[in-house]
Amino acid sequence: MRTRLSRLRPGSRAIVLRTEGDGALSHRLFALGFVPGTEIFCERLSPFGSPILVSLRGFRVALRRGEGERIFVETGDEDENHSTCG
Amino acid sequence: MKTIALAGNPNCGKSALFNLLTGSDAAVGNWPGVTVERKEGFSGGAEGLRWIDLPGVYALSPFTPEEQVTRRFLLEETPDAIVNLADASTPERSLYLTLQLLELDIPVLLVWNMEDIAAKQGISIDKPALSRLLGIPVLGVSALTGEGTKELLQAAGKAMRESRTGRIAWSREALPQCLRERAAELERQGERHSLFRAADALENDAENGTYASLFAEGRYSFIDACTRKAIHSPAGQAAPPALDRLFLSPVWGIPLFFLLMLLVFHVTFGASLFGSGVPSPGVFLHRSAERGLEMLSALLFSRMEPCFFRDFLSEGIFGGIGTALSFLPQILCLFFCMELLEDSGCMARAAFLLDAPLRRLGLTGRALLPALTGFGCSVPAFLSVRTLETERSRKIARFLIPFFSCGAKLPLYALLSAAFFPRRADQVIAGLYASGVLAAVCAGLFLHKITGEKDSQPFVMEIPAYRLPRWRNLRRSLGRHCGDYLNKAATVILAASAAVWLLSRITPDFMPADGHDSVLEYGGKLLAPFFTPLGFGSDGEGWKAAAALLSGLLAKEAAVSALGTLGGVEGLFTPASALSFLVFYLLYPPCTAALSVYWSEEPSRTWRLCAPAAWLLTAWGIAFAVYLIAAKF
Numbered sequence: 001m002r003t004r005l006s007r008l009r010p011g012s013r014a015i016v017l018r019t020e021g022d023g024a025l026s027h028r029l030f031a032l033g034f035v036p037g038t039e040i041f042c043e044r045l046s047p048f049g050s051p052i053l054v055s056l057r058g059f060r061v062a063l064r065r066g067e068g069e070r071i072f073v074e075t076g077d078e079d080e081n082h083s084t085c086g
Numbered sequence: 087m088k089t090i091a092l093a094g095n096p097n098c099g100k101s102a103l104f105n106l107l108t109g110s111d112a113a114v115g116n117w118p119g120v121t122v123e124r125k126e127g128f129s130g131g132a133e134g135l136r137w138i139d140l141p142g143v144y145a146l147s148p149f150t151p152e153e154q155v156t157r158r159f160l161l162e163e164t165p166d167a168i169v170n171l172a173d174a175s176t177p178e179r180s181l182y183l184t185l186q187l188l189e190l191d192i193p194v195l196l197v198w199n200m201e202d203i204a205a206k207q208g209i210s211i212d213k214p215a216l217s218r219l220l221g222i223p224v225l226g227v228s229a230l231t232g233e234g235t236k237e238l239l240q241a242a243g244k245a246m247r248e249s250r251t252g253r254i255a256w257s258r259e260a261l262p263q264c265l266r267e268r269a270a271e272l273e274r275q276g277e278r279h280s281l282f283r284a285a286d287a288l289e290n291d292a293e294n295g296t297y298a299s300l301f302a303e304g305r306y307s308f309i310d311a312c313t314r315k316a317i318h319s320p321a322g323q324a325a326p327p328a329l330d331r332l333f334l335s336p337v338w339g340i341p342l343f344f345l346l347m348l349l350v351f352h353v354t355f356g357a358s359l360f361g362s363g364v365p366s367p368g369v370f371l372h373r374s375a376e377r378g379l380e381m382l383s384a385l386l387f388s389r390m391e392p393c394f395f396r397d398f399l400s401e402g403i404f405g406g407i408g409t410a411l412s413f414l415p416q417i418l419c420l421f422f423c424m425e426l427l428e429d430s431g432c433m434a435r436a437a438f439l440l441d442a443p444l445r446r447l448g449l450t451g452r453a454l455l456p457a458l459t460g461f462g463c464s465v466p467a468f469l470s471v472r473t474l475e476t477e478r479s480r481k482i483a484r485f486l487i488p489f490f491s492c493g494a495k496l497p498l499y500a501l502l503s504a505a506f507f508p509r510r511a512d513q514v515i516a517g518l519y520a521s522g523v524l525a526a527v528c529a530g531l532f533l534h535k536i537t538g539e540k541d542s543q544p545f546v547m548e549i550p551a552y553r554l555p556r557w558r559n560l561r562r563s564l565g566r567h568c569g570d571y572l573n574k575a576a577t578v579i580l581a582a583s584a585a586v587w588l589l590s591r592i593t594p595d596f597m598p599a600d601g602h603d604s605v606l607e608y609g610g611k612l613l614a615p616f617f618t619p620l621g622f623g624s625d626g627e628g629w630k631a632a633a634a635l636l637s638g639l640l641a642k643e644a645a646v647s648a649l650g651t652l653g654g655v656e657g658l659f660t661p662a663s664a665l666s667f668l669v670f671y672l673l674y675p676p677c678t679a680a681l682s683v684y685w686s687e688e689p690s691r692t693w694r695l696c697a698p699a700a701w702l703l704t705a706w707g708i709a710f711a712v713y714l715i716a717a718k719f
Contacts, residue, residue, distance in 0.1 A: 022295065024149035024475075025544045030302035031145035031182055032546070038306070043326055047336040048442030051451065051545060055326070057178040058209070058319065062438045062451065064545040 001075050006068030008042040014073035021070040033057045088246050089136045094171035096142030097550050099199045103229035104139040111562045118548050122152045122472045146186045151472040166246040167193045174204035177317050181309045189252040189282040193245040196224045208320040215316035252281040256308030327552055333435045343436045350423040355512040371415035379408045406583020406647035407575050413497035414571055421567050429555035447530030448482045450545035456483055460490030464680035468687050475544050482533045485697055488676040489526035491519050494642035505655050506664040522672050582637045582644035587651045606633045621663030621713040641677050666713035673705035
């Protein structure tokens with residue numbers, strides 16, 4: 001199922017599809033390894049729902065929901081609608 | 087003399103290695119972004135080397151101030167070699183920067199640190215294989231034990247003698263044509279680092295973002311290939327540390343953090359440790375230091391004939407510095423606790439937990455480090471504001487820092503609270519610290535509102551692994567604080583307390599003042615009307631309080647020295663006015679050293695002019711309110 005990093009449930013895994021956005025932030029995300037094909041693991045949310053604690057490539061990074069919105073990912077589990085269809 | 091730059095990701099141990107090689111005492115912490123300015127040091131040996139410790143970066147992009155420092159140094163001052171220190175437990179991310187450094191026309195050595203930690207996680211690096219893949223020397227070092235530094239120095243010496251032209255290791259054929267052309271053109275113009283500059287221009291092209299992602303993907307696919315060939319790491323993600331179930335717990339995390347902070351204050355200021363009647367380590371240290379200094383004073387001055395000169399030495403010089411010095415051990419106790427929390431990685435967890443509340447102030451979790459540094463000293467705190475993401479948040483953070491009560495203010499808190507609230511000293515002090523934080527929160531909410539811009543700040547922060555605090559780091563950090571304090575005591579505080587003493591002994595027409603009509607008294611009385619509504623400054627001796635506040639502008643400790651020089655605090659305040667005096671002292675503008683750093687860090691003239699006035703007004707307003715309320719009890 002295709003979704004955004006910010007919508008992942010804690011404890012779920014996904015693969016990065018693309019990272020959208022401009023300038024400073026996308027460069028930082030690229031440098032940290034949020035490039036297509038990278039496996040990420042959504043570890044937990046902060047008590048306030050944001051930031052999100054994500055682990056990838058052997059380290060952990062906290063990012064806000066807004067940054068998570070820019071990262072499109074593919075999860076292993078089926079979209080609920082799709083699974084009922086077929 | 088040859089220059090070697092130390093470059094690497096944040097928190098990979100550059101400063102620790104730098105200290106090891108040069109015998110310096112740069113700050114080391116377990117938080118990304120402890121180094122914000124480049125530091126310089128020298129290593130001995132047959133041919134001396136100049137080492138530059140650069141701020142940690144993930145890439146050479148020009149976006150945050152500390153990234154700019156690193157980038158500018160490498161491009162413009164072109165060192166003879168770069169030692170690229172890399173954390174062996176995060177090899178992939180570390181190699182991203184390596185690939186960018188390889189584009190520069192500078193010899194690069196890749197040096198893995200913390201291989202022992204990596205080995206525990208099952209990660210091992212085949213250095214010869216990686217060296218073949220990257221075309222540069224690859225070594226290992228332990229910044230902790232110093233293992234491998236000899237080999238590092240040898241390899242660096244060899245690399246420096248060779249020249250190197252930059253290359254794009256991650257792509258031999260797929261380079262865009264325009265990149266080759268641009269690089270060739272720059273080279274014809276005699277520009278150094280032509281390849282890096284050409285690639286950088288494409289990558290940071292604001293119009294066309296595709297190259298940025300293209301390059302990033304290219305680098306990481308090369309890194310993935312390197313990883314397959316030369317790095318062995320266990321499949322899948324490592325399990326999160328068990329401690330995080332507690333520290334990052336949605337229920338217990340935040341209360342636990344505040345409990346830890348309370349514990350720190352209790353251990354430093356508590357007159358009775360957990361109600362047992364035994365003084366806390368901080369209080370015990372202070373009392374011992376005080377007793378020692380009293381004995382020293384008696385030893386030095388009891389045999390001298392009473393005269394003007396003896397009084398000057400014993401009251402003006404020794405009394406002033408002594409009062410400030412007697413608090414040094416207690417301040418070190420506070421720093422020790424804070425350092426423990428930072429070194430272990432607890433503070434970075436707190437940044438994760440407190441990011442959401444900080445967002446309401448226009449800040450991010452990253453602002454926690456400048457704020458907590460502010461509890462030590464505002465000067466490094468103003469500097470560490472540079473690690474924040476946007477100029478707007480840096481502006482807000484810089485304004486709030488003086489409200490985080492610096493260590494230099496502590497002696498006066500301790501003196502007054504012990505004199506006027508003997509049973510509740512630690513509660514009064516904790517309350518002062520809390521009011522400072524509260525003032526910062528209110529000011530932050532206000533500034534966030536008036537500076538507009540509702541769009542959220544970006545926040546991306548690495549959460550480091552837990553680390554056992556290292557005694558060597560703690561000792562070094564305490565040594566540095568201790569040195570700074572002694573330095574200040576021997577200069578500013580000495581001068582201020584001598585001046586205060588002299589000014590309190592002469593009249594405006596240069597006659598000896600017999601306790602009355604001194605220059606200081608005139609000055610203090612001039613300011614008195616300003617403080618009268620706050621409950622001090624008006625009656626008989628009140629001018630002494632105003633004089634203390636005035637000398638506190640030179641250095642915060644000078645206020646307590648001044649009170650010491652002028653004959654103590656007894657009878658100077660009522661409990662209510664002591665409280666309002668403390669609150670005013672907590673919030674009024676920082677010392678001249680801190681102010682000058684504020685002015686050099688703050689780019690906007692309006693802010694430079696308005697901030698000190700705003701601090702003064704805030705201090706007065708809140709102290710006034712506190713006095714009105716406290717006087718009712």
